[in-house]
Amino acid sequence: MGSRKQTARAKERAAFFEGLDGMDDAFAREGERQRQQKEEQEEARHYKACLSKQRYDTRAEAEATAALCAQHGKSGLEVYKCPYCGGWHLTSHPWKDAEGHRSSHR
Numbered sequence: 266m267g268s269r270k271q272t273a274r275a276k277e278r279a280a281f282f283e284g285l286d287g288m289d290d291a292f293a294r295e296g297e298r299q300r301q302q303k304e305e306q307e308e309a310r311h312y313k314a315c316l317s318k319q320r321y322d323t324r325a326e327a328e329a330t331a332a333l334c335a336q337h338g339k340s341g342l343e344v345y346k347c348p349y350c351g352g353w354h355l356t357s358h359p360w361k362d363a364e365g366h367r368s369s370h371r
Contacts (some may be wrong), residue, residue, distance in 0.1 A: 311349050320352040327353035 321327035327344040334342055336356075342355045 315349040317356065318354040320347070320350055320354065322352060324353050325352050327355060331355055 291333055303367050320331065324344055324346070331342040331344060345356055347354050
């Protein structure tokens with residue numbers, strides 16, 4: 266329980282509000298941490314969807330490669346237009362596009 270003296274209560278209030286100034290720093294650090302985490306997730310998504318894959322300039326070129334792979338035993342490959350580089354890539358997950366959404370490439 267706080268003091269009944271007016272000066273003591275004033276000091277308690279001042280100490281409380283002074284402590285809140287440190288919260289600005291905590292909120293700023295958390296905001297920066299979240300921004301950095303989001304950036305890292307986007308980089309990982311970009312790598313997985315684009316940078317780690319062979320890029321084809323045209324859909325026809327990508328489909329020809331998928332057909333060639335099917336002749337050699339790797340069936341089920343689909344092509345998709347990359348939202349990062351604008352080229353075409355192959356995926357073994359035809360139900361999802363590079364961003365993880367249901368595919369409508371057919």
